[in-house]
Amino acid sequence: MQSSASALFSSAEPFLTTGAALNMAPNIFGVATGGAVWGAALTASGMVLQFSANSVQATAQRIQVSEEYRRRSEEWKQQYQQADAEMTSIDRQLDALAVRQQAAQTSLQQAQTEQANLQSTMQYISSRFTQSSLYSWLIGQLAALYYQAYDAVLSLCLSAEACWQYEMGDLTSRFIQTNAWNDSYHGLLAGETLELNLQQMESAWLSRNQRRLELTKTVSLKTLLGDSDFANLIAAGTVNFSLDEKLFDNDYPGHYLRQIKFVTLSLPTLLGPWQDVRATLTQTSSSTLLKADIDGVNYLNDATSGNAANVVTNLRASQQIAVSSGMNDSGLFELSFGDERYLPFEGTGAVSSWQLSFPRPKSSEQKAILDNLSDVIVQVHYTAVSGDSDFASTVEKTL
Known part of the structure; x- marks a missing residue:
């Protein structure tokens, strides 16, 4: 309707302009009963068009205001529905947070219980007889005993090697490794090394022990x-x-x-x-x-x-x-x-x-x-x- 009112205003302009122009023309010729206004008809037509345009514009404005109110009402309604949905979502989130809070409280209780158990276990381990200091002492004692046993076994192995050389008449062959003990590992696998040396010596004996x-x-x-x-x-x-x-x-x-x-x-x-x-x-x-x-x-x-x-x-x-x-x-x-x-x-x-x-x-x-x-x-x-x-x-x- 605003477009229609604008069109009417535009249509009225030519009439008003033309009427104003005609009103400027002299009217001294002939005998007149009254004043002659040449553009009155056109001016009147333009004014009618202006009135119609004003009426249409007023109607358009009223309709516009009404539509704005309706649109605002719909927007408010939509905002209300959205707010209601958000409230529902927030309520659900609150419920989930309540569940998580309850789970966190349960976890906290479990952690506190586990902490108490660990403290009890730590107190037991730190005060019992079989603690780390005992095993450190055992390592030292067993390492010393193991070395003494290794030394005794090494002496026997060297004696066996000497007997092999004595009986075979070969004083240059060597089988027993005297460096099998490794202090860094408390002689771990030293016994296996000596056992391998003895097996090698036995193999050499079986292959070379021929009847003379x-x-x-x-x-x-x-x-x-x-x-x-x-x-x-x-x-x-x-x-x-x-x-x-x-x-x-x-x-x-x-x-x-x-x-x-x-x-x-x-x-x-x-x-x-x-x-x-x-x-x-x-x-x-x-x-x-x-x-x-x-x-x-x-x-x-x-x-x-x-x-x-x-x-x-x-x-x-x-x-x-x-x-x-x-x-x-x-x-x-x-x-x-x-x-x-x-x-x-x-x-x-x-x-x-x-x-x-x-x-x-x-x-x-x-x-x-x-x-x-x-x-x-x-x-x-x-x-x-x-x-x-x-x-x-x-x-x-x-x-």
Whole structure:
């Protein structure tokens, strides 16, 4: 309607303008009863249009105000509905917050209860006997005991290694690691390391423990020393003799690693009823050639020549036996090869020096036995390894 009123105002303008223009025209021609207004009709038409426009504008304004009120009412209604919805949402949020508050209170109660339990547990742990200080003390004690046990076991393992070297005639091979203990970890896994070393040593033993040549060397001291020297020594009660390298090379040139298994003594003499001989055989030195080395043979024949790099001397030195029967007497009640202990002189070098002594040689009974002693027979039972033919030929040239 505002548009219509504007259109009417626009339509009235031409009439009013034209009427005003006509009113300016002179009206002096002719005879007039009254004044002649030329633009009155147009002005009247324009005014009618203005009135209509004003009426339409007033109506439009009234309608506009009415619509504004209606629109405002609808907006207020919508705002009311929105506020009501927001109130409903807020009520729900309040309900949710109440639930969360209740859950928080429950959690707080649980936390307080748990805190009380933890405090009780902490008080118990801090006051009980088995606390951290006890375990620290136990660690120190067990570490010290474990190290002592490790040290004892290591000594046994090294002894086993020494026995392996002694029996195999190999003094260079090593199996036992002496640095298995680690202080930073209180020796953890040290036992497993030693166990592995023992298994390696056992494997080497099984692969290398081959049967060697088994030989017996019978020696007459009367023949070895000569009649006069033998008689003088017997009279003195002590006989010193040596079984040198040539004595064995004369039988088997080219042998090496000669190791005694056991030794027996025979003393041919006259004995009375229930009478025993009394003599002690002591090994004063021994030598073993570990490899087929001609320099080692020369050294055994003459210590001023050759090279002793492959010669080992005086293993388990100063062993001795006492004989009583005088007939193939080994100095043992029973000669048993299954004994866990080494036999007397077992493993020592067959090339050796000995002392045979007779206790109290001036006593009547001992003197009677020595006067009737015709000889002393020494039997050396030993094992050896045979070298190749070139080594045997070279050794034979030294004889």
